[in-house]
Amino acid sequence: MKVLVTGGAGFIGSHIVDLLIKNNYEVCIIDDLSHGNIDNINSKAKFYKYNIKSSNLINIFKIEKPEVIIHEAAKISVSDSIKYPIKDAETNIIGTLNVLEAARKTNIKKIIYSSSSAVFGKAEYFPIDENHPLNTISNYGVSKQASENYLKVYKELYGLNYIILRYSNVYGPRQKSSGESGVIPIFCMKILKDKSPFIYGDGNQTRDFIYVKDVARANLLSIQNNLSGIFNVSSNKSISINQLFKYISSILNKNISPIYKRKINGDIENSLISYKKIFNELGWKPKYTILEGLKETIEFYKKR
């Protein structure tokens, strides 16, 4: 089966491509390299340096004739989306719509879309399940939610099957120290250089981190069945930023103190996302504990 992965030169997309190729899928990638890295691209994948907003996007679909699309390409910075909402929407809404139009016109069977727990915003209860109200507090969250809505309507109108995966905070090798959950690469890089990283607020705020290889496996399972629907992809475990700092310091065997700074406005306090639905329907659950994932991640940053 041939799979087209948008954003396949990026952090998560490149791990998905690697896993697909390992499982004997034929893979082509569309990425404009605006945030991705050419070194992330698997040599067995066909690569198009292309913008998903291009009016010629459909030509690649016509040439490659993929059966499934995994759509990862996006602007991922929440803070940029707040500063430049139009830029965010141009890629995350119009770009996604352009992908959907190309998919519909070339009779693609199914699309897997990378959404985000950012659509939930301020939590009303924990753990957050797929039925939790969508109270997003960022333009990025709005753009992810808008794309989700288009996918639902495209299924109704044109029969395009979809799976929406709402990732919690993804981490692992190849992640840049910017973006949605850059805290782990920032901590690793700083502590490796014997520098103190900043912690915003008192560090007791919690996050639900999920290892990138587990996220890639959720995408693989999503193309191996006939379901349509929305699924959280998370660890269902929350860890405080202080605890995370301690784990990374102890794996690196360093004794450094963080510098505490004022809390960032609009930062959510706690996050804990349930993966019960994807476990029940697709049999997915994370394989990596946070310590196992951190050890692999740290090995990657040590080599850089």
Ligand SMILES: NC(=O)c1ccc[n+]([C@@H]2O[C@H](COP(=O)([O-])OP(=O)(O)OC[C@H]3O[C@@H](n4cnc5c(N)ncnc54)[C@H](O)[C@@H]3O)[C@@H](O)[C@H]2O)c1
């Ligand atoms: N990293 C996380 O914690 C996280 C959490 C939830 C959801 N997500 C979603 O997962 C997806 C992948 O995120 P990531 O962390 O790997 O980010 P990333 O920036 O590493 O990957 C995105 C890729 O898309 C490419 N891209 C951006 N705009 C493009 C355009 N107009 N045309 C073609 N390519 C374009 C970039 O060059 C990059 O390679 C995104 O949709 C993101 O919103 C990420």
